Amino acid sequence: MxxxxxxxxxxxxxVVDDIDVFYGxxxxxxxxSFEVRENEIVALLGVNGAGKSTLLKAISGIMGCERGNVxxxxxxxxxxxxxxIVQRGVVQVPGGRGGFPGLTVWENLRLAAAVSRAxxxxxxxxxxxxxxxxxxxxxERQGQLAGTLSGGQQQQLLLARAxxxxxxxxxxxxxxxxxxxxVVEQLLGIVLDLNRRGVTIVxxxxxxxxxxxxxxxxxxxxxxxxxxxxxxxxxxxxxDLLRSVFLAGATEGSL
Numbered sequence: 254m255x256x257x258x259x260x261x262x263x264x265x266x267x268v269v270d271d272i273d274v275f276y277g278x279x280x281x282x283x284x285x286s287f288e289v290r291e292n293e294i295v296a297l298l299g300v301n302g303a304g305k306s307t308l309l310k311a312i313s314g315i316m317g318c319e320r321g322n323v324x325x326x327x328x329x330x331x332x333x334x335x336x337x338i339v340q341r342g343v344v345q346v347p348g349g350r351g352g353f354p355g356l357t358v359w360e361n362l363r364l365a366a367a368v369s370r371a372x373x374x375x376x377x378x379x380x381x382x383x384x385x386x387x388x389x390x391x392x393e394r395q396g397q398l399a400g401t402l403s404g405g406q407q408q409q410l411l412l413a414r415a416x417x418x419x420x421x422x423x424x425x426x427x428x429x430x431x432x433x434x435x436v437v438e439q440l441l442g443i444v445l446d447l448n449r450r451g452v453t454i455v456x457x458x459x460x461x462x463x464x465x466x467x468x469x470x471x472x473x474x475x476x477x478x479x480x481x482x483x484x485x486x487x488x489x490x491x492x493d494l495l496r497s498v499f500l501a502g503a504t505e506g507s508l
Contacts, residue, residue, distance in 0.1 A: 258449050262469065263291030266453055267312065267343075267422055272321030272331075274304075274311050281307045282477045284321070289422065294454040296464035296485060299474035305457045308474070309424050313345045314338045326421070344420040346411050348427025348457075354400025358391055358410060361399050365414035384413045387446070405436035412443055416452075423447065424455040429463060441467060465489040 269287035273280065282304050289295045297305050310316040312323055314335040323331035330338050352361045362381050385392045388409055394402070399410060408428070415423050425444065429437040437460075445467065448454050458464035465471055465485045473481040473488075481488065 260292040260449070260451055262293050265289070266291040266293075266326060267455070268324045269308070269312065270321050270324070272311060272318040272323065274307055274316055275319055276307065276316070280477070282311065285474075285477070285479055286321075287472060287479070289453060289455055291421075291453055292448065292451065293470065294448055294456070294468045296468035296471040297455060297457045297474065298461055298464060298471055299480075301459075303474040304477040305474055306426055307477075309345055309426055309455070309457065312338075312424065313343065339418055342419065342421035344415045344418045344423050346415050346423060346425045348408075348425075348430040352399045352407060352410050352414065354398065356399055357396050358399055358402070359395035361410060361414060362391070362395075362417065365417045380417055380419075384416055387416065387443070388413050403436075404432050405439065408432065408436075408440055409443065412440070412447070416447065420452055422453045422455065424457075426457045428456055428458055429460050437463070462489070 265288050267287075267289040269285060271284050271286050272282055273284060274282035285304070285308060287297075287308065297308065299305050307316060311318055311331070314330070314333055314337075318331050321331075322329050325338075325341060325343055328341075330341065330343070333341075353364065356364065359381075362384060366380060390406065391410070391413060394406075399407065402410065412423075412425075428440055428444065432440070441463075444454060444456070454468075456464060456468065465488060468485040470483065471485045471488050472479055
């Protein structure tokens with residue numbers, strides 16, 4: 254993708270090196286290697302059950318690696334607890350509706366600020382004010398219960414909470430899940446704006462055309478392994494590759 258406002262892509266920021274991950278006794282990731290450079294947008298693609306969300310959980314410390322390692326900014330993080338990984342600047346945004354539905358929008362932001370690095374520096378109040386600048390509707394609905402927001406607003410609230418953690422890397426799981434195209438377009442604009450501000454992005458997405466339209470590179474996972482990897486514009490032209498990955502996965506799923 255070409256965007257003159259974007260920061261130049263730098264050195265490797267996240268490096269996943271040959272990891273194996275088990276979900277209970279089930280082997281879910283097989284020797285997966287995955288790299289994201291600073292200021293880059295990388296799409297992680299594949300059918301349901303390919304291992305995409307598992308890979309994000311392994312990076313976030315939610316699931317452990319049986320083999321291999323995960324490094325961030327040159328330091329190994331796969332043996333750290335999740336909260337320490339967040340403190341280092343790695344934040345995961347789940348797909349669909351999220352947050353704490355019984356709390357107000359403002360309380361969700363205050364809670365995110367309290368458990369993140371936002372209390373350092375200028376303080377939580379200043380950081381929340383900055384978030385309101387990025388998401389103006391929050392100022393108008395700060396007293397509304399998060400569970401009563403629309404799906405798109407709840408997803409924006411999750412992005413706002415993630416931004417409060419002052420991330421260097423945001424991993425977004427299913428940005429477009431259950432949302433109307435116009436809402437997805439609005440969310441995509443927010444994600445691109447975060448990237449222009451120096452946040453590196455990893456996005457898991459079922460909509461392949463959408464993901465490849467704005468990412469720099471993409472990885473295709475199939476049955477827990479990296480099947481293909483390359484520049485997004487080139488992969489977008491490979492209809493044969495898309496069919497081989499997604500039609501095979503869909504056929505196997507139906508059987």
